[in-house]
Amino acid sequence: MTNTLKSSYQKAPYKLSGNGPRNISVLKEAFQNIDESLESDIYGNGAIIEDFQTKIAKILGKEEAVFSPSGTMAQQIALRIWADRNDNRRMAYHPLSHLEIHEQDGLKELQQINPILLGTADRLLTIEDIKDLQEPVSSVLLELPQREIGGQLPSFEELEEISQYCKAQGIALHLDGARLWEITPFYEKSAEEICALFDSVYVSFYKGIGAIAGAILAGDADFVQEAKIWKRRYGGDLISLYPYILSADYYFDKRIGEMASYYEAAKKLAERFNACDGVKTVPEVPVSNMFHVRFEKPLAEVETILIGIQDKVGIGITGYLQNKSETVCAFEVSVGDSIMEIPTADLENVFENLKK
The missing domain is CATH 3.40.640.10 (Type I PLP-dependent aspartate aminotransferase-like (Major domain))
Structure with missing residues (x-):
């Protein structure tokens, strides 16, 4: 995997994970x-x-x-x-x-x-x-x-x-x-x-x-x-x-009072990923603000898809993919403040593109 995915993720104005930029x-x-x-x-x-x-x-x-x-x-x-x-x-x-x-x-x-x-x-x-x-x-x-x-x-x-x-x-x-x-x-x-x-x-x-x-x-x-x-x-x-x-x-x-909000947002986000063909979350229903997203496609193919969406929509999905097998790869999502800042229409656009 090249640094292209990471660069694409870092340039995106919004992020699915975290509490904002670490600067x-x-x-x-x-x-x-x-x-x-x-x-x-x-x-x-x-x-x-x-x-x-x-x-x-x-x-x-x-x-x-x-x-x-x-x-x-x-x-x-x-x-x-x-x-x-x-x-x-x-x-x-x-x-x-x-x-x-x-x-x-x-x-x-x-x-x-x-x-x-x-x-x-x-x-x-x-x-x-x-x-x-x-x-x-x-x-x-x-x-x-x-x-x-x-x-x-x-x-x-x-x-x-x-x-x-x-x-x-x-x-x-x-x-x-x-x-x-x-x-x-x-x-x-x-x-x-x-x-x-x-x-x-x-x-x-x-x-x-x-x-x-x-x-x-x-x-x-x-x-x-x-x-x-x-x-x-x-x-x-x-x-x-x-x-x-x-x-x-x-x-x-x-942020200690926001943990329930992060948890609810994670469950809703996982539900959207699970509605996409060839995509599932682990666990299927999150038990905290974090979960893994698994794609039933080769890493190189998923990387190309994610770079395209991140560059087009301006939402950073991930900067790193992990190989699980020749035909499965995954990444981690950890919901925090950042997801609350994403415009609803832009988030919808992410999943419209993932379903294609």
Whole structure:
């Protein structure tokens, strides 16, 4: 695949996914009403970082929280703590976990933790997968929603079963909640109610929230104090993190109340894709603001179709296609503010062209 599709997507005035362009305006907007004399955080201390950590810990229903520059850092730290506490360097997660496919084996190389892959790559892991483990593990990581298979989710009842089983077995249960905020409408549960099932929780502030970067790792007080030590060891205590924190706080307050709107818009958008011949979404009915769109055509053919529509209509559908087979390709949609700005007639035009 050439860069033509990406270029076509970037030039389109409107986008199906996201919360708008990721440029300097994101930071400028977050800082527009900040007092210039406000003191920055210093090496993990100060009102800016401490107040935000307390705010998010309360929302998640956890005793304490620590702000981290990245989710990669936060989750490797969490899993190291559980490995130490249980004196066991084995843990378990889905075959398509972010730690397995996007982090260059950081967990294995930096922490010498050996992941066991639960279930198969084409489906959610289940309570039965955990019960079928042939050797003890220190922790189990659940990603909600499971991004690489279209943002699918288990039932809340199964989550409760998993939580109860892990607790009974002395297995720490960690939540990869990068998109936690986006699943609350489907479960009809608060973030606190979901997080109550987990011993530790990571949440992101740049995905559905749209801040520049940053993450929170939350748990009980002892866990977080250990995490702060590991954060220093990882180089995560920059002299100041306030650009990330102020941005995260601003966009959290701006968008946390919009998650139900994003979810409803995603369901309507998926319905339109599914009405096109040779196109289907995974899942068919989204369970969050994200889903995958699969075309039953070769990648090169789909790329040509999408470039034509994007250039003609001015709506960016995607800048990246993933090959699933010789005759199937796919891309991800994650609904945010951007779709709300698209003129109705232009959106209709996209699907009229896709149906041709």
